[in-house]
Amino acid sequence: MPTAVLSGRTLAVAATATALLATALGATAATAGESAATTDKVLVIGIDGAVLDRVKAANAPHLNGLMAQGLTARSTLYANPMAATSSGPGWSTIATGVWPDKHGVKDNSFTGKNYTAHPDFLTRIENAKPSLNTYAAADWEPITSTDQNGPIFSAKVDKRLSLKGDRDGYGSEDPKIAAAAATELRDQNPDAAFVYLGEIDAAGHSSGAASQAYLDAVARVDVLVGKLLTAVQSRPTYAQENWKVLVTTDHGHTSGGGHGGSSIAERGTFVIARGAGIPAGSVRDDVRLADVAATALAHVGVSGAGLDGVPLNAPDSDPFDTLRPVLQARVDETGIPAGTKGFTHTPPAGWSVDNSKMGTGGVTEWAGWAFATDEFWSQSQRDQWRELNVRSRDVFAVADSDEWDDKSHTGTFDSTLITPKWPVAGGTAKTLSFQTHYRQEAGQTAQVLVSYNGGAPAVVKSYTADAVAKAESIALQVPAGATDVQVRFRYSGNNNWYWTVDDVRLG
Numbered sequence: 001m002p003t004a005v006l007s008g009r010t011l012a013v014a015a016t017a018t019a020l021l022a023t024a025l026g027a028t029a030a031t032a033g034e035s036a037a038t039t040d041k042v043l044v045i046g047i048d049g050a051v052l053d054r055v056k057a058a059n060a061p062h063l064n065g066l067m068a069q070g071l072t073a074r075s076t077l078y079a080n081p082m083a084a085t086s087s088g089p090g091w092s093t094i095a096t097g098v099w100p101d102k103h104g105v106k107d108n109s110f111t112g113k114n115y116t117a118h119p120d121f122l123t124r125i126e127n128a129k130p131s132l133n134t135y136a137a138a139d140w141e142p143i144t145s146t147d148q149n150g151p152i153f154s155a156k157v158d159k160r161l162s163l164k165g166d167r168d169g170y171g172s173e174d175p176k177i178a179a180a181a182a183t184e185l186r187d188q189n190p191d192a193a194f195v196y197l198g199e200i201d202a203a204g205h206s207s208g209a210a211s212q213a214y215l216d217a218v219a220r221v222d223v224l225v226g227k228l229l230t231a232v233q234s235r236p237t238y239a240q241e242n243w244k245v246l247v248t249t250d251h252g253h254t255s256g257g258g259h260g261g262s263s264i265a266e267r268g269t270f271v272i273a274r275g276a277g278i279p280a281g282s283v284r285d286d287v288r289l290a291d292v293a294a295t296a297l298a299h300v301g302v303s304g305a306g307l308d309g310v311p312l313n314a315p316d317s318d319p320f321d322t323l324r325p326v327l328q329a330r331v332d333e334t335g336i337p338a339g340t341k342g343f344t345h346t347p348p349a350g351w352s353v354d355n356s357k358m359g360t361g362g363v364t365e366w367a368g369w370a371f372a373t374d375e376f377w378s379q380s381q382r383d384q385w386r387e388l389n390v391r392s393r394d395v396f397a398v399a400d401s402d403e404w405d406d407k408s409h410t411g412t413f414d415s416t417l418i419t420p421k422w423p424v425a426g427g428t429a430k431t432l433s434f435q436t437h438y439r440q441e442a443g444q445t446a447q448v449l450v451s452y453n454g455g456a457p458a459v460v461k462s463y464t465a466d467a468v469a470k471a472e473s474i475a476l477q478v479p480a481g482a483t484d485v486q487v488r489f490r491y492s493g494n495n496n497w498y499w500t501v502d503d504v505r506l507g
């Protein structure tokens with residue numbers, strides 16, 4: 001329409017004037033010895049069904065180069081009944097920055113999707129900063145096309161490319177996707193881009209992650225990743241730009257091929273990130289898949305408030321995570337691989353565990369509150385919702401009377417986790433927050449108790465129903481005259497379920 005053309009011309013003139021002004025300012029800044037402002041840009045490369053150990057084993061110099069130049073973080077997914085380890089939930093989690101209990105996608109039917117409340121990160125960028133250029137390309141239709149049950153990336157994205165692979169419906173068009181995306185990245189001006197490559201997953205399904213064919217597919221996709229990286233670095237304005245590159249995957253694969261289930265191989269994912277401020281060759285244990293969107297948003301200055309994910313540049317400061325160096329391998333839990341170090345009974349500095357009411361014996365790993373990783377704890381027994389503990393990060397506290405009861409013991413499980421004494425001001429309001437995952441059965445007790453200045457602990461919360469991967473928040477009114485507070489988490493039970501607690505904070 002003429003009006004639109006006119007306003008476009010007006011905008012272009014304004015942009016030119018701004019550019020001239022910026023040049024003048026830049027010259028002034030340079031005179032003063034300061035560097036000119038850079039433009040923040042982000043590229044997210046999504047590789048379907050990629051297994052990190054196989055990427056490391058493959059002839060994949062670009063992906064392994066990104067790991068050497070940036071950070072590598074393994075993490076684990078949910079399983080059913082929260083969501084299957086399949087592409088719909090995986091890419092939805094990556095794109096939206098929230099877990100399936102919020103975005104609603106539980107499998108590839110996309111039934112229950114709620115992208116209206118939880119849009120993809122490119123749409124969030126368009127909503128907050130419409131002048132930024134967004135781009136998405138994929139050869140799995142639900143990512144960018146309305147032809148199937150998606151699209152995960154909405155029509156608000158400035159430019160979307162969707163190709164339908166002719167072999168399995170995805171993967172076979174990777175070279176065309178990569179070529180088109182490389183042209184866009186080099187010759188146009190995207191501020192945030194998502195590029196999906198599917199061939200590795202197709203090879204996993206046909207030949208298994210342990211196969212040579214899978215390694216060959218990783219090598220071919222690595223060439224395409226290299227083309228994308230070269231395109232970014234070939235931009236004429238690259239020297240004035242601050243690019244963050246993220247690589248991630250939506251789920252793992254079994255050695256024989258396949259995913260969707262709850263095995264640790266199927267639940268395995270990773271995030272690789274390269275950019276300013278990220279230490280070369282770094283490894284993180286506190287990163288989760290929802291952090292990809294949060295990181296992309298933060299990089300271009302758009303708020304990710306309310307997301308489950310947090311930007312990679314804000315590491316988790318949870319005291320439980322300081323225990324990772326002392327984590328031990330299994331003792332009685334024969335279902336957990338012998339090489340997996342993932343539990344300890346040693347609390348972090350200032351914390352304690354009161355086991356004076358515990359029976360004796362039982363499974364060693366779970367004799368009273370323990371501190372464990374998701375990889376370790378969830379493998380103690382699959383498909384009992386332990387995989388749903390998605391809002392814990394790295395090491396968390398766990399009281400599991402169900403697993404403890406699997407070996408002969410006296411008495412019952414009755415253990416109390418005790419925080420340090422935190423200073424407080426009398427008469428003030430405080431908020432006790434923590435991430436929790438609790439499964440209820442009659443006969444269990446799960447209580448949060450608070451004590452001021454060493455007084456008798458008073459119950460402030462009792463769990464009497466399931467609390468699945470819940471962000472808990474409890475209001476505390478500090479009594480007049482109180483100078484410190486101590487919080488207790490008491491769990492008792494037998495052949496029942498469990499309780500986890502993580503990231504306990506007094507705000």
Ligand SMILES: [Zn+2]
Pocket residue numbers: 049087201202205259
């Ligand atoms: Zn697949």
